[in-house]
Amino acid sequence: MIKIAICDDEENIRNYLSQLVRRQSVPCQVRKYASADEYLAGNWEADLLFLDIEMGSSGSGGEGMSLARKIRSMDLNVQPLIVFVTGYENYVYEAFDVGAFQYLLKPLSEEKFSEVFARGVLKIAGGGSVMPAARTFTIRCSNGVRRIPIYRIYYAESSNHKVMLHLEEEILAYYGKLGDLEQELGKDFCRIHKGYLVSLAHVASYDRTEVTLLNGEKLPVSKYKYRDFAKAFLWWLKGEADYE
Numbered sequence: 001m002i003k004i005a006i007c008d009d010e011e012n013i014r015n016y017l018s019q020l021v022r023r024q025s026v027p028c029q030v031r032k033y034a035s036a037d038e039y040l041a042g043n044w045e046a047d048l049l050f051l052d053i054e055m056g057s058s059g060s061g062g063e064g065m066s067l068a069r070k071i072r073s074m075d076l077n078v079q080p081l082i083v084f085v086t087g088y089e090n091y092v093y094e095a096f097d098v099g100a101f102q103y104l105l106k107p108l109s110e111e112k113f114s115e116v117f118a119r120g121v122l123k124i125a126g127g128g129s130v131m132p133a134a135r136t137f138t139i140r141c142s143n144g145v146r147r148i149p150i151y152r153i154y155y156a157e158s159s160n161h162k163v164m165l166h167l168e169e170e171i172l173a174y175y176g177k178l179g180d181l182e183q184e185l186g187k188d189f190c191r192i193h194k195g196y197l198v199s200l201a202h203v204a205s206y207d208r209t210e211v212t213l214l215n216g217e218k219l220p221v222s223k224y225k226y227r228d229f230a231k232a233f234l235w236w237l238k239g240e241a242d243y244e
């Protein structure tokens with residue numbers, strides 16, 4: 001049972017998010033809160049928190065970000081995955097500071113919500129089988145034909161005329177070109193080096209020289225690829241499809 005908290009000062013948004021959660025066919029407990037104070041007073045340790053950044057009538061904004069910082073400073077049994085849901089783009093960089101899992105822009109795309117929710121549940125469940133059906137990629141490797149859910153691919157590496165697919169718990173190799181794979185997988189993946197193609201969904205943090213993945217692995221970033229990667233990742237984080 002996944003514990004979901006929704007914190008937004010707009011009742012219609014709270015109700016809509018709750019409806020979207022219910023449509024995901026995953027067993028959940030959902031609690032809704034209208035303010036940061038209400039969330040804290042509830043004393044409920046959520047697994048996944050959908051959090052508005054701009055709450056309150058003062059117009060000063062940032063109440064949601066302050067709540068996220070407060071949560072991160074607390075000694076909790078469970079630190080929630082935080083998904084910011086906001087109409088403002090200018091908090092993307094601050095979202096990194098509090099370890100936000102995702103940044104969704106209003107008006108919400110139901111398709112994007114479903115994707116983010118599925119990845120969140122997968123992370124919470126530690127790689128369990130609660131992930132809904134997902135897009136797959138088929139390869140022919142040494143032990144036959146494999147159909148691989150794309151969300152399982154952390155990154156791909158080019159080595160001796162082969163592509164090495166790095167998944168959660170295994171590495172699969174097949175003869176092919178990284179450039180062809182890049183074209184096939186689309187904009188959820190980005191080339192960060194001539195030898196590496198990374199899943200944007202599995203990026204935890206980055207700087208000008210390396211990318212750190214959610215599993216702790218670190219990959220080199222080419223100075224020639226850094227700008228395009230940073231742009232692609234920020235647009236992906238905001239849920240935009242067209243970042244070119």
